[in-house]
Amino acid sequence: MTGNDVVITGIGLVSSLGEGIENHWNALNAESFSPRLDTTSFAPYSFHPLPEIDWSQQIPKRSDQRQMELWQRLGTYTAGLALDDAGIKANLDLLSRTDMIIAAGGGERDEAVDEDIMAASESRADHDMLLNEKLTTELRPTLFLAQLSNLLAGNISIVHSVTGSSRTFMGEEGAGVTALATAHARIASGQSSITLVGGAFQSTHRSMILGHALGRHLHEGEWRPAWQRGDAPGGGMVPGSGGAFLVLESVDSAKSRGARIHARLSHVLAGRTRSSDPDRAASLNRLVDRAFTGAKETLVISAASGTPQSIETERAAIASHPASRVRAMSTAVGHLQEAQFPFAVALAALAVAKGSAYPPLDDSEPAITGTTDEAMAIIAGHITGEGVATVKVFD
Amino acid sequence: MPQHRDHLGRPIVAVTGIGMVTPLGVGKTENWAALTSGKSGIKRITRFPVDLLNTTISGMVDFLPSSTKGASALTHELAEMAAAEAIGEARISGDFDGPLFLAAPPVEIDWHDRFALYAAGTEGAGYDRILSAARGLNDSVIEETTLFAAIADKLADRFGISGLPVTLSTACASGATAIQLGVEAIRRGETDRALSIGADGSATAEALIRFSLLSALSTQNALPERASKPFSKDRDGFVLAEGAAALVLESLDSAIARGATVLGIIKGCGEKADDFHRTRSKPDASPAIAAVNAALGDAGMSADAIDYVNAHGTSTPENDKMEHLSLSTVFGERMKTIPISSNKSMIGHTLSAAGAIEAAFSLLTMREGVIPPTINYDNPDPNIELDVVPNIKRSADIATVLSNSFGFGGQNACLVMAREAV
Numbered sequence: 001m002t003g004n005d006v007v008i009t010g011i012g013l014v015s016s017l018g019e020g021i022e023n024h025w026n027a028l029n030a031e032s033f034s035p036r037l038d039t040t041s042f043a044p045y046s047f048h049p050l051p052e053i054d055w056s057q058q059i060p061k062r063s064d065q066r067q068m069e070l071w072q073r074l075g076t077y078t079a080g081l082a083l084d085d086a087g088i089k090a091n092l093d094l095l096s097r098t099d100m101i102i103a104a105g106g107g108e109r110d111e112a113v114d115e116d117i118m119a120a121s122e123s124r125a126d127h128d129m130l131l132n133e134k135l136t137t138e139l140r141p142t143l144f145l146a147q148l149s150n151l152l153a154g155n156i157s158i159v160h161s162v163t164g165s166s167r168t169f170m171g172e173e174g175a176g177v178t179a180l181a182t183a184h185a186r187i188a189s190g191q192s193s194i195t196l197v198g199g200a201f202q203s204t205h206r207s208m209i210l211g212h213a214l215g216r217h218l219h220e221g222e223w224r225p226a227w228q229r230g231d232a233p234g235g236g237m238v239p240g241s242g243g244a245f246l247v248l249e250s251v252d253s254a255k256s257r258g259a260r261i262h263a264r265l266s267h268v269l270a271g272r273t274r275s276s277d278p279d280r281a282a283s284l285n286r287l288v289d290r291a292f293t294g295a296k297e298t299l300v301i302s303a304a305s306g307t308p309q310s311i312e313t314e315r316a317a318i319a320s321h322p323a324s325r326v327r328a329m330s331t332a333v334g335h336l337q338e339a340q341f342p343f344a345v346a347l348a349a350l351a352v353a354k355g356s357a358y359p360p361l362d363d364s365e366p367a368i369t370g371t372t373d374e375a376m377a378i379i380a381g382h383i384t385g386e387g388v389a390t391v392k393v394f395d
Numbered sequence: 396m397p398q399h400r401d402h403l404g405r406p407i408v409a410v411t412g413i414g415m416v417t418p419l420g421v422g423k424t425e426n427w428a429a430l431t432s433g434k435s436g437i438k439r440i441t442r443f444p445v446d447l448l449n450t451t452i453s454g455m456v457d458f459l460p461s462s463t464k465g466a467s468a469l470t471h472e473l474a475e476m477a478a479a480e481a482i483g484e485a486r487i488s489g490d491f492d493g494p495l496f497l498a499a500p501p502v503e504i505d506w507h508d509r510f511a512l513y514a515a516g517t518e519g520a521g522y523d524r525i526l527s528a529a530r531g532l533n534d535s536v537i538e539e540t541t542l543f544a545a546i547a548d549k550l551a552d553r554f555g556i557s558g559l560p561v562t563l564s565t566a567c568a569s570g571a572t573a574i575q576l577g578v579e580a581i582r583r584g585e586t587d588r589a590l591s592i593g594a595d596g597s598a599t600a601e602a603l604i605r606f607s608l609l610s611a612l613s614t615q616n617a618l619p620e621r622a623s624k625p626f627s628k629d630r631d632g633f634v635l636a637e638g639a640a641a642l643v644l645e646s647l648d649s650a651i652a653r654g655a656t657v658l659g660i661i662k663g664c665g666e667k668a669d670d671f672h673r674t675r676s677k678p679d680a681s682p683a684i685a686a687v688n689a690a691l692g693d694a695g696m697s698a699d700a701i702d703y704v705n706a707h708g709t710s711t712p713e714n715d716k717m718e719h720l721s722l723s724t725v726f727g728e729r730m731k732t733i734p735i736s737s738n739k740s741m742i743g744h745t746l747s748a749a750g751a752i753e754a755a756f757s758l759l760t761m762r763e764g765v766i767p768p769t770i771n772y773d774n775p776d777p778n779i780e781l782d783v784v785p786n787i788k789r790s791a792d793i794a795t796v797l798s799n800s801f802g803f804g805g806q807n808a809c810l811v812m813a814r815e816a817v
Contacts, residue, residue, distance in 0.1 A: 119521070136604055147501075150804045158671075162668065165667065167576075171544030171561075211504075214535070275552050383548075
């Protein structure tokens, strides 16, 4: 649907590389890039840990901080960075009209209570009774709210006064794709004029690791760049903790308030390959073809999780576009699940705003010369869902 | 350019298929008969032991093959049954060929699987043991219950959904949000039809205990069918329930072109987030008021044009008070005489499914010319002056309905529906 042009006026980023767009730009442009890793806490798996964060910078009230576990704090914090970057943090009138679409996973369980129940289960057979005994006495009432997916959005409303609307999408990487695609389509068609969109991922919670461990998706042993994990032990995924939020706006809205525009968000396309169809690369490639016509060399941020299938799907899709120059985001910050695609789009927009691409993250990635006025982000989810977005310089 | 356009020039969105499962039964015929005869679906809990629990009643769906197989499996079965009925009624064969918006609960690994993993492990204790067991098992069946996209993914294959489905949660407003997303996609001209589903089969012991710890549930266990009593003075909480509803949404142009039966029109959708508190609504009800007004504005209608309100009506002390305040602010004195009823008095609160189930019942209310009652209304709350259609159904010519959905986390979503396009 054609209509209003959609622009990116705010970006909030947190990852193992630090917080904020300048820190990310500097880290990714360092002389020789090396990732920050935690290889011991959950061995044989490794992770990209969070940086030191002073939560009070974005969540001033201690009472609010206490109401959230780490995932919600991280998301609320990163959303605040995006609102700051857009220059609307104190604009209560605009915030009351700002829509919100959050890509969310689950919250954090009380691991101590869970482990107490597991330990007790060894010596008795009446497990259902055990649950009633333990859960009625040991669960903290407010923890339920820290676990609910839509309460990240709820906390953003409370802490940052974003109250136009509040929608939470779930479903791993695809949630980040559909959140961005829906926000883009709503603004392009005039259903919204400004939307906060993004997500966060807290990778060091063991119930989160459990799902990936069951599917054998996690890389094991010594760390390697994302493109080089095909024959490594384990499943290729190195999770990262972090978040990415974007403020999307119609050009009219941005101009009327004199906003600084990072980039134009030209396309956001979401797709899914039927389980009976083995060729996910062809499906992803159809999306690329619709969004991308560039003949000159173009920065492509690959958001592949690192699993062999996601890597091969994205590699094959890119291969049919010889002008693409790819950077694997998960080499730098790991796999951020729901926040993965918003993070990739943010990196693409940042490069366009700066007018230059990132240097290669490993030896297999080609160098890019010349200015960057267009960039693309692509993703093939580790289980399902494909997405493509293109950003262009705004002039 | 669409032929049938609304007051803003957008395609008019019709409903051409409805499906549902609730504690009252399977399918809209069985459900409508039970609902209009004032039958309650609330029973004593038998799925798990209730020793030590303050609440021992619920509206669980206990009659399906997946009813004992965990929240993920049951939510999937409920969604699939409702969708199959809706698509069948819409007479769409082959691929559905439109997007899917699924409102579903954020479910976690079932405790029975967690116990099984723990028992299968040998190294260490707690989560370390579970993780070591998981590494050896490579159990994609349990893994799937940790993936929020899994249910929609299977539904997409089964029904031939186009594009990447959206799974969403806006807490107890989720079902209404799923419908709103479908309406918006059709209005944007992206698609001629959309499938919106609200489904919830997550009434586990842990879910019940969590809501209980927040003092949200009724503890009037003695007579289960009497516990849910919206707008009554002695209401003391909602009754946890399960169910699903699916709507086939379609542009009126498309419905007419293929000769489909139009079951009703989604005229307007409104939403507004509340930043007051994680579980409580702003005392002046301004976000709920804004959501109702946004839905009316989107529908291009004034408050005078609403014939009936399908209440959120959870039977919690706070919701019913806040909902009354918001409605009497929007509708003024007339609110005392507009019929309003709560389906939750009979089926309980189906959480993620509620908005979709209540939209489906709202459409049937208009089509059948019968308002389902609010049962258990024997002791009116004197501070809530409403015509709740007490205890017995009422025949009425209803052309327009407002359906409210409010949820934890500041979620407020309202739908305005009409019997006919104009």
